[in-house]
Amino acid sequence: MKKIIVACSSGIATSQTVASKLQRMLKERKIAARVEAVDVKSLKMHIKDSDVYVKMIPDKNTYSIPVINGIAFLTGIGMEEEFNKILEALK
Amino acid sequence: MSTIEKLLDENLIFLNAKCSSSKEILSFISDKLLEQGKVKESFNEAIIEREDKYPTGLRIEPYGIAIPHTDAEHVISPCIAVVRMASPVAFVEMAGTDQVDVTFIFCLVFDKSQSHAELLGSIMKMCTTGEMMEQLYDASDKVQILKILKQFC
Numbered sequence: 001m002k003k004i005i006v007a008c009s010s011g012i013a014t015s016q017t018v019a020s021k022l023q024r025m026l027k028e029r030k031i032a033a034r035v036e037a038v039d040v041k042s043l044k045m046h047i048k049d050s051d052v053y054v055k056m057i058p059d060k061n062t063y064s065i066p067v068i069n070g071i072a073f074l075t076g077i078g079m080e081e082e083f084n085k086i087l088e089a090l091k
Numbered sequence: 092m093s094t095i096e097k098l099l100d101e102n103l104i105f106l107n108a109k110c111s112s113s114k115e116i117l118s119f120i121s122d123k124l125l126e127q128g129k130v131k132e133s134f135n136e137a138i139i140e141r142e143d144k145y146p147t148g149l150r151i152e153p154y155g156i157a158i159p160h161t162d163a164e165h166v167i168s169p170c171i172a173v174v175r176m177a178s179p180v181a182f183v184e185m186a187g188t189d190q191v192d193v194t195f196i197f198c199l200v201f202d203k204s205q206s207h208a209e210l211l212g213s214i215m216k217m218c219t220t221g222e223m224m225e226q227l228y229d230a231s232d233k234v235q236i237l238k239i240l241k242q243f244c
Contacts, residue, residue, distance in 0.1 A: 008145065009141065009144070009145045010162065012207045012208070013160060013199070013201070013207040013208065013211050014185070014211065016207060016208035016211075017207075017208040017211045017212045017215070019208075020208055020212065021212075037208075040145075055186050056145075056185065056186050057144075057145045057185075057186055058145070058146065058183075058186055058187055058188060059186075069186050069187070070186060071149065071184070071185050071186050071187075074149065074185070074211075074215055075149055075150075075151055075215065075219055076215075076219050077150075077151070077152075077219075
């Protein structure tokens with residue numbers, strides 16, 4: 001199954017909030033993918049087996065997978081657009 | 092009473108705060124929280140350091156907000172401090188480097204017993220309710236602010 005990771009500093013507050021939201025949106029569209037909230041320390045480890053990285057922290061690094069800015073899922077502003085980027089990346 | 096309501100307190104609402112930097116306002120909030128026995132002394136440095144590394148400014152209309160928070164180890168008693176700036180103060184936008192002009196700060200003081208994601212989700216819902224933000228902006232005192240927050244949470 002495709003895997004999406006959401007990272008913030010602690011892997012708790014912002015990343016879990018956004019991860020829940022993403023999981024709901026995927027479920028609504030019947031898309032099979034799992035979403036995991038991770039902390040910044042374990043990011044590199046998770047990137048290896050993930051398909052999309054949603055960041056809640058400033059991160060200018062390039063990775064082997066697409067990086068999406070996650071604040072749209074926190075505020076709801078521009079959310080659909082960002083979600084479509086994720087869907088594209090999961091194809 | 093909802094979980095958010097339990098974390099709100101008239102003594103943790105500050106209006107017309109006048110600070111010229113995010114660091115200053117975070118120190119102001121930390122001092123008040125320390126005074127009221129909500130946080131340990133380490134909170135002040137921790138929250139400023141965290142904001143520096145992992146900014147929490149959010150560009151919401153009509154008023155920018157910030158949701159500073161830090162690790163549970165610095166917390167004694169969970170609560171939410173609410174600040175309305177007299178004039179917007181610059182915070183860095185979350186997950187980025189752009190500046191956000193922040194009028195409302197919701198300092199989240201959570202320990203390990205809270206469901207952080209649930210609380211944050213509710214706060215975000217409230218803060219993206221334009222009607223609530225306008226009312227908060229026009230509110231004349233702490234009592235009113237508390238009333239409005241309770242109404243929308």
